[in-house]
Amino acid sequence: MSLNKEKVIVIGGGFAGLNCIRELAKNKNVEIILIDKHNCYVFQPLLYQVAVATLEPKDIAVAHRHILAKFQNVTCVMGKASRIDTDKKEVCLENGDLYDYDHLIVTAGASHTYFGNDDWEKHAPGLKTIRDALTIREKMLTSFEKAERLDSIKEAQKYLNFVVVGGGPTGVEIAGNIAEIITRTLTKNFRRIDIKRAKIFLVEGLPKLLPPYPDSLSERTKIDLMKLGVTVLTDSRVLNINSEGVQIGERFIHSNNVIWAAGNKVAPIYDSIDAEKDRAGRVVVNSDFSVPNHPEIFILGDGANYKYGKNKQPLFAIASVAIQQGRYLGKTLSKRFSKKVKSKKHKDKPFRYFDKGMLATIGAFKAVGSFKGIKFKGFIAWFIWGVVHIYYLIGFRNRLSVMLEWIIHHISGTRAARVIIHEIDETTPKNKKHH
Numbered sequence: 147m148s149l150n151k152e153k154v155i156v157i158g159g160g161f162a163g164l165n166c167i168r169e170l171a172k173n174k175n176v177e178i179i180l181i182d183k184h185n186c187y188v189f190q191p192l193l194y195q196v197a198v199a200t201l202e203p204k205d206i207a208v209a210h211r212h213i214l215a216k217f218q219n220v221t222c223v224m225g226k227a228s229r230i231d232t233d234k235k236e237v238c239l240e241n242g243d244l245y246d247y248d249h250l251i252v253t254a255g256a257s258h259t260y261f262g263n264d265d266w267e268k269h270a271p272g273l274k275t276i277r278d279a280l281t282i283r284e285k286m287l288t289s290f291e292k293a294e295r296l297d298s299i300k301e302a303q304k305y306l307n308f309v310v311v312g313g314g315p316t317g318v319e320i321a322g323n324i325a326e327i328i329t330r331t332l333t334k335n336f337r338r339i340d341i342k343r344a345k346i347f348l349v350e351g352l353p354k355l356l357p358p359y360p361d362s363l364s365e366r367t368k369i370d371l372m373k374l375g376v377t378v379l380t381d382s383r384v385l386n387i388n389s390e391g392v393q394i395g396e397r398f399i400h401s402n403n404v405i406w407a408a409g410n411k412v413a414p415i416y417d418s419i420d421a422e423k424d425r426a427g428r429v430v431v432n433s434d435f436s437v438p439n440h441p442e443i444f445i446l447g448d449g450a451n452y453k454y455g456k457n458k459q460p461l462f463a464i465a466s467v468a469i470q471q472g473r474y475l476g477k478t479l480s481k482r483f484s485k486k487v488k489s490k491k492h493k494d495k496p497f498r499y500f501d502k503g504m505l506a507t508i509g510a511f512k513a514v515g516s517f518k519g520i521k522f523k524g525f526i527a528w529f530i531w532g533v534v535h536i537y538y539l540i541g542f543r544n545r546l547s548v549m550l551e552w553i554i555h556h557i558s559g560t561r562a563a564r565v566i567i568h569e570i571d572e573t574t575p576k577n578k579k580h581h
C-alpha cells in the first residue's frame with residue numbers, strides 16, 4: 147500500500163458500504179479495504195423470496211470481489227471485525243488480525259433482536275441473511291413433507307400451522323407468500339395433506355399492520371391478507387416461543403414454523419465506538435456522518451441515527467437511505483482527499499435525502515405503497531414494486547434470472563427453489579401402516 151495515499155477501511159459491504167466504495171474508489175489517491183464477514187452483497191428486500199422458495203440465493207447475492215473487480219485500489223477481506231481501537235486507529239478481527247486506517251467507515255447494518263429472549267431464536271429464526279432464508283425455507287418445506295406423511299392425524303396440525311411474528315413489511319410479505327404456496331403450490335403437488343387445515347397467523351403487537359404506513363393502506367393490507375387465508379392478530383403480544391409453538395396472550399398455537407420478523411438492533415461492532423446511541427443502538431452522527439469527537443470515523447445505513455429535515459427526525463433504516471448516504475459520503479470524501487481540494491478551504495455539499503416513499507408486497511399482484519402523500523394499492527403498487535426491485539438488483543444476470551423466475555412463478559404457481567438439503571430427521575410422530 148502506497149504511503150501517501152489515504153487508507154480507508156470500510157466494515158460492511160451492504161447497501162451503504164458498497165455504494166460508498168464505488169464512489170470513493172474513483173479517486174486513485176485512496177486505498178480502500180472492505181472487511182465483511184460474508185463474501186457477498188445481499189439484496190435483503192428479496193430475501194423473503196428465497197425463504198418462500200421462489201428465488202435461489204444466487205439471484206439476490208453477488209460476490210463483493212466481482213462487484214469491485216474493476217477498482218484496483220480496493221481490496222476485499224472476508225473477515226469478522228470484532229473490535230475497533232479508536233486510539234490506535236485499528237480494526238481487530240475475531241482471530242486477532244489487525245488492520246490500521248486513516249479513515250474508518252462502519253456500515254455493518256443491523257440484525258434482529260428477541261427483546262431479551264434469545265432462547266426463542268432456535269425455534270423462531272429471523273430473516274437477515276441468506277443462511278436465515280435457507281433455514282426458514284428448509285423448515286417450511288420439511289414441514290409439508292412431514293404433514294403429508296401424517297395426513298389426517300392430529301399431530302399434523304403442528305406442521306401445518308405457520309406463525310409469523312411482526313406485522314412490518316417483511317412479516318406481511320412472508321405471511322402472504324406462505325398463503326400462496328399453500329393455495330397454489332401444495333394443492334398441485336401433495337396428495338394426502340388436508341389443505342383446509344393449513345393455517346397462517348400474522349402476529350403484531352401494535353393495533354395495525356405496517357405501522358409507519360397510512361391507516362387506509364394498513365387496513366387494505368389486512369383485508370388482502372385475510373382474503374389469502376391469513377389470520378391477522380393485531381394488538382397481540384408473544385409471551386413465549388418453544389419447540390411446540392407460540393404463546394400469544396391466553397392462546398397457544400402449536401407450530402413447527404415460527405418466523406421472527408420483529409425488532410432490529412445494530413450489529414455488535416458498534417459497541418466499540420464510544421458515542422451517543424439511541425434505543426436501537428444506532429450511533430448519533432454529525433451532518434457529514436462522522437462520529438462526534440472522531441472526525442476520522444463515519445457511520446452509514448442502519449447503524450446511523452442521522453437526524454434530518456425541519457423536525458430533525460432520524461432517517462428510517464431502509465435501503466434507499468443507506469444507498470443515498472453511501473453515495474454521498476463516497477463523493478464527499480473523494481473530494482476531500484483530492485489534491486486540488488486539499489489545498490483550498492473546502493466546504494462539503496450538505497447531504498440531501500430524496501424520499502422515495504414506501505412499498506410492501508402482500509402477494510402476487512397485490513401490494514401497497516405511498517410516495518409524497520400519493521397512495522398506491524393493488525396491481526399498480528405491485529408492478530411498481532417489481533420494477534423498483536429489479537432496477538436495484540446488481541448485475542444484468544441477476545435481473546434477468548429474477549424476471550424469468552417471476553414470470554414462470556406467476557403464470558404457473560410453481561416454486562423453483564424447493565430443494566431440501568438435509569435428509570429427513572425422523573422425529574415425525576408415528577402414524578400408521580401406509581397403503
Ligand SMILES: Cc1cc2nc3c(=O)[nH]c(=O)nc-3n(C[C@H](O)[C@H](O)[C@H](O)COP(=O)(O)OP(=O)(O)OC[C@H]3O[C@@H](n4cnc5c(N)ncnc54)[C@H](O)[C@@H]3O)c2cc1C
Binds near residue numbers: 186
Ligand atoms: C428481510 C428484509 C427485508 C427488507 N426489505 C426492505 C425493503 O423492501 N425496502 C427497503 O428499503 N429496505 C428493506 N430492508 C432494509 C434494508 O435491507 C436495510 O436498511 C439495508 O440493508 C441497510 O444497509 P446497510 O448498508 O446499513 O447494512 P447491510 O446491507 O445489512 O450490510 C451490512 C454488512 O455488514 C456486514 N457485517 C456486519 N457485521 C460485521 C462485522 N462484525 N464484520 C464484518 N462485516 C460485518 C454484513 O455481512 C453485511 O454485508 C429489508 C431488510 C430485511 C432484513
